Structures are given as C-alpha cells and as structure tokens.
Amino acid sequence: MSDSQLKAMIEREAQALGLTFNDAVSRVQAGQIGENYLWQDLASLVQLLHE
Amino acid sequence: MIGDRPTEVFRNFRDHISGLLNKTITDAPLSLTHRKDRPFAQFAFRDDADFPMAAPLFSAGLFLAVSQQLQVEQQSDQTWKLRTLAYSYHLLEDSNPDSRWIIRWEYVSHAQRRNEHPRHHVHIATIVDTPAGEMDLDKLHLSTGWVTIEEVIRFLIAEMGVKPKIADWDDQLLKSEELFKTWTRREV
Numbered sequence: 001m002s003d004s005q006l007k008a009m010i011e012r013e014a015q016a017l018g019l020t021f022n023d024a025v026s027r028v029q030a031g032q033i034g035e036n037y038l039w040q041d042l043a044s045l046v047q048l049l050h051e
Numbered sequence: 052m053i054g055d056r057p058t059e060v061f062r063n064f065r066d067h068i069s070g071l072l073n074k075t076i077t078d079a080p081l082s083l084t085h086r087k088d089r090p091f092a093q094f095a096f097r098d099d100a101d102f103p104m105a106a107p108l109f110s111a112g113l114f115l116a117v118s119q120q121l122q123v124e125q126q127s128d129q130t131w132k133l134r135t136l137a138y139s140y141h142l143l144e145d146s147n148p149d150s151r152w153i154i155r156w157e158y159v160s161h162a163q164r165r166n167e168h169p170r171h172h173v174h175i176a177t178i179v180d181t182p183a184g185e186m187d188l189d190k191l192h193l194s195t196g197w198v199t200i201e202e203v204i205r206f207l208i209a210e211m212g213v214k215p216k217i218a219d220w221d222d223q224l225l226k227s228e229e230l231f232k233t234w235t236r237r238e239v
Binding site: 001002003006009012013016031035036037038039040041044045047048049051 | 122
C-alpha cells in the first residue's frame with residue numbers, strides 16, 4: 001500500500017468520526033482517542049503512517 | 052518467521068491468524084494493511100468498502116473487532132522476529148462501532164506510548180459497588196498479562212458458547228500458541 005492509499009483510509013475513517021484528517025492525526029498523537037474500535041483502527045493506521 | 056521480505060512475513064502471519072479465527076469463531080477474513088517494504092503492518096476485520104468492522108461470531112449472537120499492530124525485525128540467520136506493538140479485541144453486541152461493547156482487551160507497547168495506566172489491560176462494561184465506593188470497570192484499566200488472540204478465542208468457545216467449526220479447537224489453539232512463542236521469541 002502506498003502512503004496516499006493509507007492517508008485515504010485514515011481520511012475516510014476520520015470523516016466517519018466527524019473529523020478532518022489533520023484533527024484525527026492530532027487527536028491520535030495527543031492520545032485523545034475514543035473507546036470504540038473505529039478509533040482503535042484509526043489510531044493504528046496513523047501510527048503506521050508515521051512509523 | 053520465514054520470508055524474503057516483510058510483506059511476505061506479514062501475509063503469512065495474517066493468513067495463520069485468519070485461518071485460526073475462521074476454524075473457530077467467525078467466517079470473516081482478516082485484512083492486512085501494510086506500507087510497501089516497511090517493517091510495520093496492521094490487521095483487522097474489514098468490510099467490502101475496506102472499513103473496519105466487528106465480525107459476527109458463530110451462534111452466540113456476539114461480535115468481535117480485532118486489531119493488531121505488528122513489527123518484524125530481520126535476524127542474523129535471515130529469519131524474522133515478530134513483535135506485537137498493540138492489540139485490541141472488542142466484544143460487542145452488534146457490528147457497528149457505536150454498538151454496546153461488553154469487554155475490551157487492549158495493549159499499547161511502551162515503544163509507542165507511555166501510559167499512566169497498565170499497558171496490558173481490560174475494560175468491562177459494568178460498575179461494582181465496594182466499601183471504598185463505586186469501581187467503574189468500564190473506565191478503569193484492569194491489569195492483565197499478555198492476552199493472546201488464542202486466549203480470547205478459547206474464552207469465547209469455552210465460556211461464551213460460541214460453536215467452533217472444528218472438534219480439536221483446543222489442540223489448534225495450543226499449536227498456534229507454540230508457533231507464536233517461536234515467532235516472537237517470547238513466553239506468553
């Protein structure tokens with residue numbers, strides 16, 4: 001998977017949570033994530049993007 | 052683990068865990084997300100639109116969302132050591148993310164995040180009255196040891212009434228646990 005494909009996945013999940021891509025990344029990096037599995041998935045994708 | 056490149060190693064591990072899940076508690080396949088040639092990956096159940104989902108379990112009317120973040124490191128003998136950076140296993144009443152959850156087993160490694168709470172923990176959707184006041188087990192991070200996917204499967208079959216496809220499910224789980232120890236070079 002390319003970086004752009006991964007970013008598109010993150011953006012889609014962020015939108016489902018009512019967030020922009022940048023807001024979602026900021027929330028994940030600040031450890032301010034929700035408890036449902038969509039948040040868990042989003043957090044792991046953001047982590048993957050920055051590894 | 053054996054493989055020429057990280058992609059092959061991650062695929063082999065995903066196929067192993069997905070096969071184990073499909074023989075025991077659900078038909079849903081695990082989907083691998085991996086940046087090309089990088090040593091990091093993630094897998095989860097995803098729907099046809101590539102959106103994360105909780106998979107329906109055989110017979111018990113319950114749903115499970117699974118996520119693991121993984122890293123591989125090539126060893127001097129050209130094999131690969133597997134490392135789990137994070138996991139979450141959420142047991143739910145329905146498939147969508149906002150449905151009521153029952154139990155959440157979670158872990159994030161110290162390499163990723165320094166926590167104030169136990170890094171291996173479980174949340175249980177209940178509140179218990181104690182002489183010291185209410186214990187909100189929904190919010191508290193209750194310490195656990197390393198919770199393998201095999202142990203979650205075992206719990207669901209042996210205690211929650213999920214009907215496995217195979218009769219020798221416990222033997223299959225034991226074999227898988229032994230493989231995991233080999234691949235990660237750790238005791239669990």
